[in-house]
Amino acid sequence: MLTNLGRLLMLCVWAFLLTNLFHPFPKPLKYFIDVALFFMVVMHGLQLVLLKSTQPKDQPLGRLQEAKIFIFGVFELLAWQKKQPPLKKK
Template sequence: MLINLGRLLILCVWGFLLFNLFHPFPKPLKYFIDVALFFMVVMHGLQLVLLKATQPISYWQETKIFIFGLFELLAWQKKRPLHKNK
């Protein structure tokens, strides 16, 4: 439930950041949002590259990880819990 709420929040953030590209906000805010968009693309891209280096993933999973970031990885962790050796 909370993971899906986080995904919705991230979609809203992406929408807000991308909206600035097509309909720019006033100048001081525009530059801040441009930097935030750059930072988000770099961080989600870095997260995707590091994950791809450790395990094979499909194109659809790559897309979801790039868009949703940490929330998609939390969903993965919830689906596949770690097995502890006892």
Template sequence: MLINLGRLLMLCVWGFLLTNLFHPYPKPLTYFINVALFFMVVMHGLQLVLLKSTQPKDQPISRWLETKIFIFGVFEMLDWQKKQPPLKKK
């Protein structure tokens, strides 16, 4: 329930940031939103790269899951983590 609320919030944030590209806000605000959009793309990309680098080679992540992780960030990671089977101890 809360993860879906977080996903909805993340879609609203993406929408707000991308709206600035097509219909710029007034001058001082548009610079802040451009920086926030750049920061969001870099941080979600970094999160995805770090996840892919820690995954075993025999368990690749699908493109659809990569896209969802890039868009929703930590909310998709939490959902994905809950669906993973627990690790067996040696």
């Protein structure tokens, strides 16, 4: 429930940040939103790269899963983690 609310919030944040590209806000706010968009893209990209590097080679992520992780960030990772089977202890 809260994960879905987080996903919705993240979609709203992306929409707000991308709106600035098509209909720029007044000057001081425009630059702040541009920096926030850049930061968001870098952080979500870094998060995806780090996850992909820790994945076992026999369990690659699909393109759809990668896109969802890039868009929703930590909220998608939390949902993805719940779906994973527990690790077997040796």
